[in-house]
Amino acid sequence: MKTRLTCPCGTIIRATDEDDLVEQAQAHLSAEHPGREYDRDAILFMAT
Structure with missing residues (x-):
């Protein structure tokens, strides 16, 4: 499950969970x- 994403802006x-990550992103x-x-x-492709 992916739960972290770093935006290019930093x-x-x-x-x-993934649903929460997508919503937050x-x-x-x-x-x-x-x-x-x-x-x-x-979003999930870019997440870790």
Whole structure:
């Protein structure tokens, strides 16, 4: 299970499970990188 993602901007997102990680990553993108959207598969591909 992947629960960590480092955004290219340097923000580290940690989550309890993959659903939480996707939710947090999408929230980060909306807040910090408007106009950039990634689907679940793309987020999990970049996660560790």
